Amino acid sequence: MGARYLTDLAEVLRDSGLSVVEVDGWEDRARSSGGFDGDRPWAIMWHHTASDTSPQNDVNYICHGSPDAPISNLYLARDGQVWVCAGGATNTNGKGGPTNVSRGTVPLDSMNTYAVSIEAGNNGVGEPWPEEQINAYFAVNNALAAAYGLAATDCVSHHEWAKDRKIDPAVATSVYGPWMPRSLNSSGTWSLDDIRSEAARRAGSPPTPTPGGDDVQVRLLILTDSDAQFIAQTDDEGQALYVTWAGPGSPSVDRAVAAHRAEAARKGYDFEQEGDIAGLFNCVRIGELPYGDSRHVWTEADFWKSVT
DSSP: OBOBOOTTHHHHHHHTTOOEEEOTTGGGOOOTTBSBOTTOOOEEEEEEOOOOSOHHHHHHIIIIISTTOOOOSEEEOTTSOEEEOOSSOOSOSOSOOOEEETTEEEOTTOGGGTEEEEEEOOOSSSOOBOHHHHHHHHHHHHHHHHHTTOOTTOEEEHHHHSTTTOOOSBOGGGBOSSOOOOBOSTTOBBOHHHHHHHHHHHHSOOOOOOOSSSSOEEEEEEEEOSSOEEEEEEOTTOBEEEEEEOOTTOTHHHHHHHHHHHHHHHTTOEEEEEOOOTTOBSOSOOEEOGGGOTTOEEOSSSOOSOOO
């Protein structure tokens, strides 16, 4: 039986500025194996509930209603409120893996006893992900990582753990706010690389613009071709602050434009929109674009090698 119960979960989350609800009896609630062994948890598991009901109903199912209860440590509501459901190991991940994290390899079918788990309220088939819920998801992830000696990038999606049977979290094009993950498949599963890179960015100091004079000008650049659409926010030196793949013809581009415009206004920046991406450099995202289109690759040092 695992001896470690995360009895400081509520305190850790509140200290990070999150709104927290404690479910009665959460401190010693666990699966049959009890708490965590040794220095675990090693990972933070990201899920969606695949439900369309109230937070109370979701939490009742997580803690009591499921035959496998408890099925997560935390429940993340659509308004960003976090419900603390269990302090010990839970039954939320099932068969999958193995998966590598900073402390080592989580063995095959063993994630339930290695991870603290988050179930986020979303139906997973296109329901909008509000910006406050997205911000809280990263805040929870990074608070847990800091409290339990993990890297911010020790997050694992349910899809990554069980690719042949799970899609969560999804849908990427339903994510609101400046950050929007790429889709990995036709179900819209969020790219784990994008989750991890954003978690790392938020855990550190966010990029700051380099002033080119008395007023910093923020530009939003949009590139569209037959394969993809991208949005990028830069400073007046061409330094990229954000780069997001949005998908051909996606309404998420319009949301991103609005979000970036609002961010520029909050920071007191001027705003203009341009279509020329040729001068963009120092992108914060790394990796190939989805769907195997290797013509468009970005690195930290330069911009896309070629565009059509």
